Amino acid sequence: MKQINLSHAMFSSDSFTIFEDDDFEITTFTYPSGIEALKLTNNRGHLTVLPFHGLIIWDAIFDDISLKMKDMFSQPLPGPGIADTYGCFQFTSGLLANGTPGPEDDYQLHGEFPTSEMDHSYLTIEDGAITIHSDYEYVKGFGYHYLAEPSVTLHKDSGLFDIQLTVTNLSNYQPMPLQYMCHMNYAYVENEEISSNIPDEAFQLRQTVPSHVHPTPEWTAYNEKLKASGKLINKLDDKEHYDPEIVFFSSDLTKFEKEAEFRVNVGNGHNFLTKFATEQFPIATRWILYNPDQQVGAFALPGTSRPEGFAAAQKAGTLIHLKAHESREFKVTTGLEN
Numbered sequence: 001m002k003q004i005n006l007s008h009a010m011f012s013s014d015s016f017t018i019f020e021d022d023d024f025e026i027t028t029f030t031y032p033s034g035i036e037a038l039k040l041t042n043n044r045g046h047l048t049v050l051p052f053h054g055l056i057i058w059d060a061i062f063d064d065i066s067l068k069m070k071d072m073f074s075q076p077l078p079g080p081g082i083a084d085t086y087g088c089f090q091f092t093s094g095l096l097a098n099g100t101p102g103p104e105d106d107y108q109l110h111g112e113f114p115t116s117e118m119d120h121s122y123l124t125i126e127d128g129a130i131t132i133h134s135d136y137e138y139v140k141g142f143g144y145h146y147l148a149e150p151s152v153t154l155h156k157d158s159g160l161f162d163i164q165l166t167v168t169n170l171s172n173y174q175p176m177p178l179q180y181m182c183h184m185n186y187a188y189v190e191n192e193e194i195s196s197n198i199p200d201e202a203f204q205l206r207q208t209v210p211s212h213v214h215p216t217p218e219w220t221a222y223n224e225k226l227k228a229s230g231k232l233i234n235k236l237d238d239k240e241h242y243d244p245e246i247v248f249f250s251s252d253l254t255k256f257e258k259e260a261e262f263r264v265n266v267g268n269g270h271n272f273l274t275k276f277a278t279e280q281f282p283i284a285t286r287w288i289l290y291n292p293d294q295q296v297g298a299f300a301l302p303g304t305s306r307p308e309g310f311a312a313a314q315k316a317g318t319l320i321h322l323k324a325h326e327s328r329e330f331k332v333t334t335g336l337e338n
Contacts, residue, residue, distance in 0.1 A: 004123040006051055011036040019123070023156035024130050026123065031075040038123075040130055040152075044159045045336075047152065050076055050088075051121035054114050055134040055150040057090040062159030062336040065270060069185040070295035082114035090184045091115075092150055095138075095167055098179035099307025100210040107310065109212070110183065112138070113148060128156045137170070144177075145170040146322075159336030160273065166329045169322040178320040179313055181285070181303035182332045184274065188288070188295040189266045193235050196262045196300070198253060200232040203286065206247040208308065213244045233288060236297055242290040249285055249306045253278035260284060262300035263337070273337040276302045280330050283318070302332055 004018060004026075011030045019026040025041040037058065040047045045062030049055060058076055060067040073087025082091055093099065093110040101107055118134040131153040139145045146169050153162040163184075169176045205227050209215060215223070222241040226233075232248055253260050257278055264272040281302035289296040301307070305318035313319040322328060 002125040004125070006038075006121040006123065008036065008052070015039075019125065019130075023128065024125070024154070026130065033075050033077050035076045035078060037076075038132060040132065040154045042154055042156050042158070044157065047154055047161060049132055049152055051132055051134055052118045053078075054091055054116050055118060055121070055132070055152065056085075056088045056092075056114070057152060057163070058088045060089045060161075060335065063270065063338065065266065065336060067187055067272065067336065069187055069298075070293075071185075072293050079115060081108045082110045085115065088185065090163060090182065092148075092165060093181040093183040093303075093307065094179045095146065095148060096144060096177055096179070097310035098181050098303065098305070098313075099309055100212065102208075102210075102309030102312050104311035105309045110181075110307075111179070114183075116148075130154050139170070144174070146176060159338065160333055161335045163332045163334065164330065166327055167322070168327040169324055171324045173324050175321045175323050177310070178322050178328060179303075179305055179310065180330060181301055181307055182276075182281070182330070183301055184298060184332075184334060185296055186264070186272055186298050188236060188239075188290055188297040189264060189272075190239065191235065191237050192265050192267070192297075194262065194264050194286075194299045195234070196260070198250070198256050198260050198262070198284070200234070202250045202253065202256055203232045203248045203284075204251070206249060206308075210308075215244060219244055233286070236288065239290040242288050245287060245289040245296075247285065247287050249308075250283055252282045253284060254282050260300070260302075264297065264299050266336075269338050271337040272299065272335075274300045274302070274332065274334040276330075276332045280304075280328075281332075 015029040048059040068089035071087035091114045097107040121134040133151040149166040261275040283303045285301040287298040305313040
């Protein structure tokens, strides 16, 4: 295995190849905004990741198919929260609190971690795979202290990739709360169907309206009709009704399968695929949004709890508490399957 440690000096406005062989090419560059990026390419396509900016996956294109949502951002932008750069394919939502803050919560949208500046980043290159690793130590006086180690692995000859995260409580005595959602902003593919090994009955339409959603009379009527039907949206064929967003939450997925698999048929023998262990991620969220600025078909967002906020998870009994020096590991396999 070969390791390449990354430094800020390796990134500039010009693209620079730091590794190349028969299976992969790895290049560095810096966006005009000043955010550094790494392009990981195989013979199927590429990932663009931000190694020092939350290890966000900014873009994902395989077999000339873009996996990410339509958005308003031409490049990643600096800022204290994910709303400042909401044009990415994937980010880490959490970790002390996750999702949309509820009335009793006092944290920013999707938590403190998404745009954190990583302390270190490095590449490992093995036979048939390349992995970008980053790490970030969070510490506050009179507060929590943890180490987060996200990574992304691209395989040769494949449009699938692995998103992994290890979180360790570094406190010598104090337990810490943990909420995590692997937030993948998949593209909206009109009229395509979503399938899964999880029954539709495991999902329920969101019952609350968070503060960032501004209902119209038409949306409210549609939402009430959808709620009364009890049906899960499995076909993206009604875009006029997906603004504001439509969101479904699952119940405990461990009751149904050890490994959950969700697919979207995007034509020509291709599927978007997301799979994960339900013991690690007992909850899945489906987020659908369609308007001229933003179009999302996030068919399965794996999480440790529903993204309704810290207080809601606490009340539901789904909040994880890591003991002093305890670690948790998570893995999601996703991307383009053919």
